[in-house]
Amino acid sequence: MGKSYIRHFNANAIFHRIRIEPNVSQRDIVARTGIDKSVVSSIINQFSELGLVERNPVATSNKPGRPMEGLTISPESGLIVGVQIEADTIGYVAAALDGIPLSSRAQAFDGKLDGVADLVAQGVKEIVAECGRTSDTLGVGISLPGLLTDEGVLLHAPVLGWRGVPVVDMFSEALDAPIFAGNDGKAAAMAEYMFGECIDIKDFIYLFSGSGVGGALFLDGNIYRGASGLAGELGHIKVVPQGRYCSCGASGCLSPYLSEPGLAEEIDRLTGNRPSSFKDIMERADANDEVVVGVLDNAGAVLGSAISSLVNIFNPPLVCLGGDMASAEPYLRPAVERAMQRLAHPSMSVQTKVIFSQLSTVSPFLGGVALALDGVTGLDSPHVLP
Amino acid sequence: MGKSYIRHFNANAIFHRIRIEPNVSQRDIVARTGIDKSVVSSIINQFSELGLVERNPVATSNKPGRPMEGLTISPESGLIVGVQIEADTIGYVAAALDGIPLSSRAQAFDGKLDGVADLVAQGVKEIVAECGRTSDTLGVGISLPGLLTDEGVLLHAPVLGWRGVPVVDMFSEALDAPIFAGNDGKAAAMAEYMFGECIDIKDFIYLFSGSGVGGALFLDGNIYRGASGLAGELGHIKVVPQGRYCSCGASGCLSPYLSEPGLAEEIDRLTGNRPSSFKDIMERADANDEVVVGVLDNAGAVLGSAISSLVNIFNPPLVCLGGDMASAEPYLRPAVERAMQRLAHPSMSVQTKVIFSQLSTVSPFLGGVALALDGVTGLDSPHVLP
């Protein structure tokens, strides 16, 4: 472990402290992080010279003594771009270094690998132009629906049909900025940690549902990736012995009970009328369609069972549910709570809060922004979050 | 993060490198750890002056050049003692700093809290006398069947009936050496990492069975304790919906299917003849008692299901099964493998090795030694492993 590591670690801690708590004073940073005042002062000076943070006069406090300087991330100091590639759309967000979105848009996508790098390069250029800032683009984070190796190769993205694509190299060639690629579930968890409901919470379990079910284990302030990067694929927790078949080949996984295709399939089986989208499912539920409400309730029960296992394993302070689940909260929550009551270790579950996060629906594509921000400011600047 | 932290971190890495691979050269330490040669040299000199490591001439290699110095942990440099408190026995081991046991013994114990500190103090004194070394006792690690807070308070040990006992303070008063206390499952996992089948493996899941089922999550080179220290209580994973009742109050936990009391209970229910001990269960199985073999096979199936969930969550390279399970390997393994075949995500389970470890039966009480060694050489010297 080198010594510049310490500087980097401390600088990173201070940066995010300012991001999370705008207008903190150096004094408070010292109090919260335990870093020595000299070091904080020195790092803030460095940041200040780089134009990264600004010192703002703060309204008088009616206390004697030199007034504190409020520190904020300078909005003009740089841009980061988040890109989210899905089966049929590509989403873009441009944001300042504090992570606050400036502009966003989505474009239709045919899923073809051919020419996607240039397509994304064009999209990034446009979203940057749209945001109205002229600062440098310091990083582009790309959230992908599949697992990646440490070297930035997308191993397999089932919904896109891509296999063994060296995404970091590919996009690096087409885009004139550092590329940070990552799995969509892990990127979304990082976004929750940086901008969402899990802000500054060092241990939580993240689950999200959409065309599939993904997730991440956020442990000790970091995504746990495991020895080979596949840890946290929570869509494949076993929930029903000899249950439904999953696209992964096994049976009884959580994914086919909770994903949009899984729900649609089940509703189709029961009514002969297959919903066209998750929005369609929600509309039927809102119209009091008993079958749909029943299917969602069952999904909630299965979800609650999975959460119970996770609670018993990790004893986390927080379980965060995102994606489609957040919209379906009214239909899922009662069943989730019933299941947890029955299944989770009582002395553990009392310590666990289960929340549904709207982040990914309210401001989508933030996963890529989180990847880029983590990459730009991060410790070892990994360009990949497998 | 301070700078002395780096020194400590590097020193620790070098110490354990020497412990794990006796007679390494400085050159190889550099190659394996990435620490700079100057730093390795400086730290080795420090260790050498403290009498902590020895430089041994190594048999000539027929290669040109200055021959390497073999480095070993000096056996005379200090003693550590491991203590394991169970329901009816207290076990002691004295070991050198390399972790190699010098003497061990067990004594009967009535489980009474009153006077236990003096009892243990006496036991430690005797085991140290017995080992024949006069070096200082640098630390005593105490493995306890319950969960501890960061401050060294044993919250609850069901088998002992203890609650809210400030064990670190209590034993520190009675014993003239630094005390490191910890949960038995986590201590056993640490022992596997330091001395056993999981040596030097940075990510593994540990499960052990005995009077209960415990475990630990060993992630990124450390026991994951979670936000409130209860993480890794794998005995309470849900395996059977609406299954047997567990001492924890919930139903369907792994513990009642795999622990000695759980197995005995089931065998009693089926035969009316309750085994008196795990050894008794094994003897009946070895004598081809079909009921007992069937009960063990069922336990294996349940265990396999739990392991499958863990594999799908962590994608670990290794799952290590210790305690009574190791002795029952022939009766458990087939069912475990069958269950995993059926339940675990194939692309994950191919990466996972499941092993049964004899460590805790062959040389018991090493958990305490691991606690003490970790405490003595550890980074932040936590006196507790909750």
Next chain:
DNA sequence: ATCAATTATTCTCATAACAAGAAAAATATC
């Protein structure tokens, strides 16, 4: 036996970081 080649370890010196305390800056109250 001596010298060159080779390999392992130590030493030297430059650079970087933290850490404690003094000093300075900026304000409120008396």
Next chain:
DNA sequence: GATATTTTTCTTGTTATGAGAATAATTGAT
């Protein structure tokens, strides 16, 4: 305006790492 108070910066000292030169200890060739 003096004093107390609070926040930030500067000074100085200590301790690390890290690159490269130097040293030490051996083998094999001359």
